[in-house]
Each structure stands twice: as structure tokens, then as C-alpha cells.
Amino acid sequence: MPVTTLDLGRSAFSEHRWSDALDCLARADAEGGLPPQDIELVASVAMLLGKESEGVAYLTRAHDEYVTMGDIPGAARCAAWLVLYLMNLGEPARGSGWLSRAKHLVEGMAEPTEAEGYLLIPSALGALYGGNPETSNELFSRALGVGQRFHDRDLTALGQLGVGTARISLGFPDEGLEFLDEVMVSVTAGEVSPIPSGIIYCAVIGSCRLTLDVQRAHEWTAALAQWCGQQPDMVMFSGQCQSHRAELFMLHGAYDDALAALRIAQERSRHGDPEATWGAWYLQGEVFRLTGRFDEAASAYAKAGRTGFEALPGMALMLVRQHKEPQAQAIVRRAMSGADPANRRRLLPAVVEVELAAGDLQAARAAADEFGAPVRDTGRPLEQALAAQGDSSVLLVEGNAGAALAAARKAWRLWYSLEAPYGAAGCRVLAGRACAMLGDQDSAAMEFEAAKAEFADLGATPAVAEVLELTGETGKDMSPLTGRELEVLRLIADGHSNRTIARELYLSEKTIARHVSNILSKLAVPSRAAATSYAFQHGLHR
Numbered sequence: 001m002p003v004t005t006l007d008l009g010r011s012a013f014s015e016h017r018w019s020d021a022l023d024c025l026a027r028a029d030a031e032g033g034l035p036p037q038d039i040e041l042v043a044s045v046a047m048l049l050g051k052e053s054e055g056v057a058y059l060t061r062a063h064d065e066y067v068t069m070g071d072i073p074g075a076a077r078c079a080a081w082l083v084l085y086l087m088n089l090g091e092p093a094r095g096s097g098w099l100s101r102a103k104h105l106v107e108g109m110a111e112p113t114e115a116e117g118y119l120l121i122p123s124a125l126g127a128l129y130g131g132n133p134e135t136s137n138e139l140f141s142r143a144l145g146v147g148q149r150f151h152d153r154d155l156t157a158l159g160q161l162g163v164g165t166a167r168i169s170l171g172f173p174d175e176g177l178e179f180l181d182e183v184m185v186s187v188t189a190g191e192v193s194p195i196p197s198g199i200i201y202c203a204v205i206g207s208c209r210l211t212l213d214v215q216r217a218h219e220w221t222a223a224l225a226q227w228c229g230q231q232p233d234m235v236m237f238s239g240q241c242q243s244h245r246a247e248l249f250m251l252h253g254a255y256d257d258a259l260a261a262l263r264i265a266q267e268r269s270r271h272g273d274p275e276a277t278w279g280a281w282y283l284q285g286e287v288f289r290l291t292g293r294f295d296e297a298a299s300a301y302a303k304a305g306r307t308g309f310e311a312l313p314g315m316a317l318m319l320v321r322q323h324k325e326p327q328a329q330a331i332v333r334r335a336m337s338g339a340d341p342a343n344r345r346r347l348l349p350a351v352v353e354v355e356l357a358a359g360d361l362q363a364a365r366a367a368a369d370e371f372g373a374p375v376r377d378t379g380r381p382l383e384q385a386l387a388a389q390g391d392s393s394v395l396l397v398e399g400n401a402g403a404a405l406a407a408a409r410k411a412w413r414l415w416y417s418l419e420a421p422y423g424a425a426g427c428r429v430l431a432g433r434a435c436a437m438l439g440d441q442d443s444a445a446m447e448f449e450a451a452k453a454e455f456a457d458l459g460a461t462p463a464v465a466e467v468l469e470l471t472g473e474t475g476k477d478m479s480p481l482t483g484r485e486l487e488v489l490r491l492i493a494d495g496h497s498n499r500t501i502a503r504e505l506y507l508s509e510k511t512i513a514r515h516v517s518n519i520l521s522k523l524a525v526p527s528r529a530a531a532t533s534y535a536f537q538h539g540l541h542r
Contacts, residue, residue, distance in 0.1 A: 004028070005024050005027050005028040005031060006024070006025070006028040006034070006038065008020075008024040009021050009023075009024030009025035009027075009028055009038070009041075010025075010038070010041070012024055013025070013041050013044075013045065016194065016230060016231045016234075017233075018045050018048050018049050018231060018233050018234055019049065019233045021041070021045045022042065022045045022046060022049060022051075025038060025041060025042045025045065026042065029042065035065070036061075036062045036065035036066045036069065036071070036074060037062075037074075039058055039059075039061050039062040039065060040058075040059065040062045040078065042058045043055045043056075043058035043059035043062060044193070044194060044195055046058055047085065047195060047236055047272075048194060048195065048198075048231075048234050048235070048236045048237075049233065049234065049235055049236075049272065050235030050236060050268075050271045050272015050273065051272065052085070052089055052272060055085065056082065056085055056086065056089075059078050059081060059082055059085070060078075060082065062074075062078050063075050063078035063079055063082070066078060067105075072105050072106075072108065072109050072113075072115070073109070073113040073114065073115040074115075075102075075105055076102045076105045076106050076113075076115035076116075076118065076119065077114070077115050077118050079098045079099070079101055079102030079105065079119075080099075080102055080115070080118035080119050080121060080122065081118070082095070082098045083095045083096075083098045083099045083102070083122045084121065084122060084125075086098065087122065087125075088274060088275065089274065090274070095122070099119070099122055099123075102115075102119050103119060106119060112146075113150065114146055114147065114150040114152040114155055116146055117142070117143040117144075117145075117146030117147050117150070117152070117155045117159065118143075118155060120139045120140070120142055120143040120146070121140075121143055121158055121162070123139055124136050124139035124140045124143065124162050124166075125162075127139060128162070128165065128166060128169065131338065131340060133166045133169035133170045133340050134170065136162065136165075136166045136169070137162075137163060137166035137167065137170060139162075140159055140161075140162030140163045140165075140166055141159070141163055143155060143158065143159040143162065144156060144159025144160055144162070144163055145159070146159075147159050153186065153191050153192055153193075154192055154193050154196045156186075157183050157186050157187065157191075157192045157196055157200060158196055158199070158200070160179050160180075160182055160183035161179075161180065161183050161199070161200050161203055161204070163176075163179050164176040164177065164178070164179030164180040164183065164204075164207065165180075165203060165207055167179065168207050168210060168211060168342050169340045169341065169342045169343075170340070170341060170342075171340075171341030171342065171345075173211040173213075173342070176207065176211075177207070177208075177211060177213065177216065180204045180207055181216075183200055183204070184200070184201075184204055184220065184223075187200050187201065188223060195236070197227070198227075198236060198237035199237075201220065201223070201224040201227065201237065201241075202224070202237060202240040202241075202244070202275065204216075204220055205217055205220050205221055205224060205244045208220060209244075209247065210342050210343070210346055211342070211380070211383075212346075212380050212382040212383040212386065213380050213382075213383075214251070214380065214381065214382045214418060215380070215381075217244070217247075217248065218248060221241075221244045221245060221248060224237075224241050224244065225241055225245060228241045235268055235271055235272035235273055236272055236273050237273060237275075238264075238268050238273060239264070239265040239266070239267075239268030239269045239273035239275075239276030239277075239280060240265070240273060240275055240276045240279065242261040242262065242264045242265035242268065242276070242280070243261070243262065243265045243276050243279035243280050243283060244279075245261045246258040246259075246261040246262045246265065246279075246280075246283050247279075247283055249261060250283065250286065250287060251418065251419075251420050252419050252420060252421070253420070253421040253422055253457075253458050255287050255290070255291065255458065255459065255521075256517070256518065256521050258283065258287055259284065259287055259521075262280050262283055262284045262287075265279065265280035266280045266281065266284075277303075277304070277307050278304050278307040278309050279304075281300045281301070281303040281304035281311075282300070282301065282304035282311050282314065284300040285297045285298075285299075285300035285301040285304060285311060285314055285315075285318075286314050288300060289314055289317065289318045289321070289462075290422065290458070290460050290462075290463075291458075291459045291460060291461060291480070291522070291524075292460070292461035292462045292465075292480075293524055294318060294321070294322060297314070297318055298315075298318070301314060301315050301318075310335065312331065312332070312335050312347065312350075313332065313335075313346075313347050313349075313350030313351075313354075315331065316328040316331045316332045316350060316354055317350055317353065317354070319331070320353065320354055320357045321462050325354070325357045325358040325359075326358060328354045328357070328358070329354055329355065329358040329360070332347060332350060332351050332354050332355075335347060336351060345371065348367050348368075348370060348371040348390075349371060349386045349389075349390050351363075351364075351367040352364050352367045352368050352371070352390040352393060352394065353390075353393070355367060356393060356394065356397060361394070361397055361398065364393075364394050364397070365394050365398070367390070368387075368390040368391050368393075368394045371386065371387055371390060372387040372388075372390070372391055375387040381414050381417060381418055382414075382418060382420075384410075384411075384414050385411050385414035385415050385418065385420075385423060386411075388407045388408070388410045388411035388414065389407070389408070389411040389415075389423070389426065389427055389430065391407045392404045392405075392407035392408040392411060392427070392430045392434070393430060395407060396430065396433055396434060396437070399437075401434045401437035401438045402434075402438065404430065404433075404434040404437075405431055405434035405435065405438070407430075408427045408428075408430035408431040408434060409427070409431055411423075411427045411430075412424050412427035412428060412431065415427060421454050421457075421458060422454075422455075422458060422460060422463075424454065425450075425451045425454035425455050425458075425460075425463065426451070426463070428447045428448075428450050428451035428454070429447070429448065429451045429463075429466070429467060429470070431443075431447045432444045432445075432446075432447030432448040432451065432470070433470065435447060445471070448467050448470060448471050451463075451467050452464055452467040452468070452471075453482075455467065456480055456481065456482060457482050459480040459518075459521070459522035460480070461480045464480065480522045480523070481519060481522060481523075484505075484515065485515055485518060485519050485522070486540060487505065488501055488505070488512060488515045488516065488519060489519055489531060489534075489535050489540055490535065490540060491504060491505075492516070492519075492528055492531055492532055492535070493531075493532045493535040493536065493540070498512045498513055498516065516528070516531075519531055
């Protein structure tokens, strides 16, 4: 039989060619209408392409068609997805209306169906985000059971995801991660539909971040990036993918790469991936905080906060840098009082830093002990690094320099193994302080110098300033540039082109161009002319 436009649309959908699928299915709809199953496909494609209003309209049509045909389970499934989409789009009133309609549909059915499981998902999510993980765990478990009973792979996968996430929130990270590993098997095998797959990818990576599991975060972020790369016209989930990539760039000190990824995430969040909004702005605030651009950090944190989720712990740590310790202390104490076990644990390393800055040694020790108590030497290295670093910080203030030095060096080895330069440099500062307390000034000077060089290479000017204050060099040049970048800046200030600078320094033009880009980024200036002006203002010219 001849291939129809509908056949082409279905084929494009199965091959994840979303623009082609939308074009063909929409034409087939215009030519003679579509059955509700295919209207559901169009709705999914529209959502994946960032066309939220079209997706909602198509899914509403599919619901109505199912009702007309007497397929109540199909209608209830559509209604449940409408609840999730509308909640995600910031329309809770419409979402609540659809949830009520779906419940009435299910109540009128003579036999149980998988639709009952789909209707549990919105309530389970509401409980999870509302700070009630116990109820969430119970509802997701029921949804999982329904999915398994009716052999519905999408519902089963979403139920597994929910149970794993709830178990992590309840303070059982290893158990929760086992659930998430299991659900990722079905996703990577292609057994789950595109939208549930994207939800699962992003939620699992978020849980890896929450549990400080860097290895899993790397693995699943790479898988998500590959999945998104195979669907270049997809908007939904692509912004979240960029945010997750940015977080790994930040861990490894690649701040320019992180900012580039976050700019894409912000753009995608505005055009079809609203779930990316918080991470895109919060992480940008983190880069600006670490590099001393506090006004820009505050602006980014404020945009993250508009999503309804606080910009913590970054905002509190910035307040400490700005010598607003009481305000930072009040913020973290309030956040800790209402946090579930998983989020409480996420905040603890920052609580140690804030409480020490505020002068409450007892509170800092309690936070360090709470974080360190369940950490095993065979556990997650990022978790071990943070525990050792926090303990070292408190031990220093307690006057136990020997133990502080041992903890700092243990933390440094862990950060180094993770290729995380900022954390490693912070541990060298702690080691330097401990050596100074022990009377070993030569070792202290070596540790401080190494930390200063690493922070300067990262453009972390607040951390450089802290080291200079410790070494009594506060009045000296605090340029965030490396030695080679200073050489390039001086030649820029002399009016040389990249080609001339390359010849002068025996480097390639490509290398010089990278140095120039780094200089402009670290100095937060827009042009070579502005960099030249900076060089003259700070006495960095020849």
C-alpha cells in the first residue's frame, strides 16, 4: 500500500525526528483527522519542541476524543499528563481542575486500569516538593505497583524514579540510588517513551548531585548529552542537560565553559524547558560568586529564586564573603529547620563554613559531625572530601593543628583525585594555616603560594584575597591572571596584535586567542581596549 503522510509522521516519531514528525502528523490531521493515539503523539512532539501551548491543546483534544470513544483509561491518562504539564508551566489552577476531572473519570470505571497509577504521580510529586517524602514514597510505591500489574513501562519507570527519589529524601541514599540505577537500565535500553525518558534522565542526575555522587553524575550526564545530541531539534530537557554539564565544568574549574553552557540553558529555559530555569541561574550565580562578581551573582541568585526554590547555599556563602555573617547564619539556620534529610545533608558543608565565620564553634562542630558521621572511606569521594575539609576547618579553630593538617591533606588528595582544583586549593589553605600553627613557616608558605597560584589561575579573586590576607600581602597586586596571562595583557596594552604576541612569546595564535579570551573573562571586561585600560589602572603595563 502507498505510504501516507500519517505513516511518515509515525516513522519520524519512532526515529526521534521531531520537526519532521510534527510537520507530517499535523498535515495528516489537516487532511483527514487523527485517531486519539496519534493526537497524543503530536502533543508529545510539540512539547519536545518547546511548543507548550500547542502540546496542551493537542493533549486536550486527545482526552476529548478518548471520552467520545468511551476509552476512559486513555482519557484519564491524558488528563494526568495535562496536570503535570500545566503544573510545570506555572498554571496550578488549571492543573488542579484536570486532576479533579481525571479522578471523576477513574471513579466511574468498573475495573481498575493503569490510569489509576498515572493519577498518583501528581499527588506524589506534590508531597515530595511539599516536604513530605514519607507520603510521596507511599504514593510512588502504589504507582509502581500499578505499572507492574498492567505491564505499563512508562508508569513503572516513573514509579521507580519516584520511589528512588523519595528514599533519598528520607535519608537512604544508597537504597534510593539502587532504584535509580534500575530505572536507568530501562531508559537507556529504549524501553521508555521520550518524555518520561527525559524526565528520568534529568531527575536521576539531580539526585546524583544531591547525594554528592560525582561518578554517577558524570556517567548519566554523558548519557543525557548523547541522548539530546541524537535529537538536535529537541528543546525540552536540552536546557537541563546544559545545566548538568555546567555543574561538572565548574567542579573541574572550567568556568568559561560552564558559563557558555549556562547561557544555552537559560535560552532553552525560556523557549520550552522551564525546568532548567533554577539550575541555569543558580549555577551562573555560583560562578560569579567564586570569581568575585558579587553584584552579578546576586542578580543571578534572584532570578533563580523566582522559581520558588531558594538560591542556597550559594547566597549564604556570598554573604560571608561580604562580611554579612549574621545574615548568612540566619538564612542557613532557617533553611536547615525545614529541610528534609537529603537537603539538610546538602547544606551541611556550607553550614560549617557559615557558623565558623559567624563565630559559633559549637554549631560548626555539630554540623561537621553530623555530615561526617555516615561517611565511609569506601563511599563517594566528593562526600569524603567535604567531610574531611569541614572537619579540618573546625579542628583549626579548636586549636588541634596536627589533626587539622591530617584532615586537610586527606581532603586535598580526594579533591585532586576528582580533578577539582578549587576544592584542592581550599585544602592547601587549611594545610598552610595548620603548618603555621605548628611553627612550620616554610611549609605554610609553600602551601599558601600553591593555593594562591591555583585560585589565581581559576580567576577566584575572593579566595586569592583571603590567601593574601593570611600571608600579609594584602596591599600587593591581586590580579586574577596567571603569569602567562599577565605577559599577554602587557603586550595587548602595548598595542600588539595576536600574531605579534604569538611571535614574541613563541606560541601559536590559537593559544594567544585563548589567553585573550581568558583575560577578558577574568577581568570581566568586554574588549581589548577595556583590558588595556585595566592594565594601566592597575600598573600592569610595561
